[in-house]
Amino acid sequence: MGKEKTKGGLNMYSEILMDHFTNPRNVGEIKDADAVANVGNVVCGDTMRIYIKVKDDIIEDIKFKTFGCGAAIASSSIATEMVKGKTLDEALKITNKEIADALGGLPPAKVHCSVMAADAIKKAIEQYREKTKEN
Amino acid sequence: MQIKKKGKHIITSSIEHHAVLDACKFLEKQGFEVTYLPVTPEGIVRVEDFKEALREDTILATVMHVNNEVGTIQPVEEIGNICREKGILFHVDAVQSFGKIPVNVDDLNADLLSVSAHKIYGPKGVGCLYIRRGTKIQNLLHGGGQERKKRPGTENVAGIVGFGVAAELAIKEMKEDSDKLTKLRDKLINGLMERISDVKLNGHPTKRICNNVNVSFKYVEGESLLLSLDMKGIEASSGSACTSGSLEPSHVLQAMGVPYEFIHGSVRMTLGRDNTEEDINYVLEVFPEIVERLREMSPLYQ
Ligand code: FES
Numbered sequence: 454m455g456k457e458k459t460k461g462g463l464n465m466y467s468e469i470l471m472d473h474f475t476n477p478r479n480v481g482e483i484k485d486a487d488a489v490a491n492v493g494n495v496v497c498g499d500t501m502r503i504y505i506k507v508k509d510d511i512i513e514d515i516k517f518k519t520f521g522c523g524a525a526i527a528s529s530s531i532a533t534e535m536v537k538g539k540t541l542d543e544a545l546k547i548t549n550k551e552i553a554d555a556l557g558g559l560p561p562a563k564v565h566c567s568v569m570a571a572d573a574i575k576k577a578i579e580q581y582r583e584k585t586k587e588n
Numbered sequence: 589m590q591i592k593k594k595g596k597h598i599i600t601s602s603i604e605h606h607a608v609l610d611a612c613k614f615l616e617k618q619g620f621e622v623t624y625l626p627v628t629p630e631g632i633v634r635v636e637d638f639k640e641a642l643r644e645d646t647i648l649a650t651v652m653h654v655n656n657e658v659g660t661i662q663p664v665e666e667i668g669n670i671c672r673e674k675g676i677l678f679h680v681d682a683v684q685s686f687g688k689i690p691v692n693v694d695d696l697n698a699d700l701l702s703v704s705a706h707k708i709y710g711p712k713g714v715g716c717l718y719i720r721r722g723t724k725i726q727n728l729l730h731g732g733g734q735e736r737k738k739r740p741g742t743e744n745v746a747g748i749v750g751f752g753v754a755a756e757l758a759i760k761e762m763k764e765d766s767d768k769l770t771k772l773r774d775k776l777i778n779g780l781m782e783r784i785s786d787v788k789l790n791g792h793p794t795k796r797i798c799n800n801v802n803v804s805f806k807y808v809e810g811e812s813l814l815l816s817l818d819m820k821g822i823e824a825s826s827g828s829a830c831t832s833g834s835l836e837p838s839h840v841l842q843a844m845g846v847p848y849e850f851i852h853g854s855v856r857m858t859l860g861r862d863n864t865e866e867d868i869n870y871v872l873e874v875f876p877e878i879v880e881r882l883r884e885m886s887p888l889y890q
Pocket residue numbers: 494497498499520521522523524525562563565566829830831
């Protein structure tokens with residue numbers, strides 16, 4: 454148990470990923486969110502919750518809470534950053550591959566964690582659209 | 589195996605190391621039948637269960653002395669006695685116990701016992717298999733007279749010598765080391781339980797090897813804990829699905845019936861002879877903040 458830091462998170466994550474894990478952006482809740490989506494990960498049982506606030510079809514604010522591995526937390530963080538300020542249509546186009554690439558790549562066993570982030574955003578937007586349709 | 593004529597039933601436990609489990613799986617494919625004994629919620633094999641599993645055609649039992657994940661000390665002596673009575677070959681995986689608690693092949697009634705050098709600060713890539721005189725085992729390789737033909741090939745002399753010295757030292761310093769580590773272990777376990785809520789000790793509080801700490805924290809995932817600890821210079825491992833390359837949660841914690849939410853947040857820390865009280869204080873200082881930060885991010889934590 455030396456106290457010197459090891460670089461690059463357990464030797465499998467990039468510096469970018471570790472930055473998002475250590476200083477996650479947009480973590481938290483939105484009290485008066487327009488939509489809240491929960492996604493579970495069938496592969497390893499982890500969960501992610503996304504809150505969005507929409508104005509004029511634009512994602513004005515987005516927050517997340519994630520229970521999962523480093524890749525899952527970093528994926529949530531960077532994905533929320535990527536869609537914030539975007540129109541709903543633009544946000545829907547974000548793929549898990551783009552999320553993984555933005556993180557400097559993911560080890561093969563961790564690709565499903567970025568899928569979870571992409572799915573959560575999709576689900577939140579769909580939920581928002583459902584809701585606004587009704588009104 | 590010539591032994592198949594005598595019987596084809598093997599007994600082992602469900603918490604063995606993969607070194608044993610995978611070998612058992614292989615033997616099943618060869619036509620042997622294997623019973624994997626369950627364990628108590630604290631991770632200990634019940635001698636009663638062992639007795640019940642015995643069959644007319646049981647030829648071999650293999651049980652670990654100490655579990656590598658949760659550190660529980662198994663009743664191998666009693667199991668060995670039963671095996672001796674019934675004429676069943678008994679193998680003990682003593683990799684985790686050797687050098688930390690007394691390991692005596694006669695007390696354990698072991699016919700076969702395996703030990704690894706790197707667990708006692710010896711060189712990597714060396715181990716030994718004790719074979720009681722009169723126990724017949726097939727040659728593992730063929731091609732020379734070394735190691736009584738069991739495992740021929742030019743010996744790894746440096747490794748063997750290193751192992752010998754490590755063993756000598758381990759035995760000499762066993763009592764002192766294990767007293768010290770037991771104190772540190774309990775300080776770490778108790779400190780974590782006091783400072784953090786929703787925490788669970790995995791394994792048995794006292795029937796536990798001196799260097800093993802295994803605790804679970806609800807609402808946090810193990811890998812993110814390991815990453816955070818790593819950044820603070822603390823090395824640990826986890827039974828969480830996300831940390832295992834196969835995305836399978838720990839088979840040991842599953843066999844103990846540890847609820848999934850606790851398996852997810854499990855962390856094992858192994859103490860070594862170089863650890864000091866200061867190290868423990870340091871871990872106790874940073875751990876609560878790490879758990880707190882991750883819980884703040886967790887949708888499961890309110
Ligand atoms: S969330 Fe389980 S492996 Fe990433």
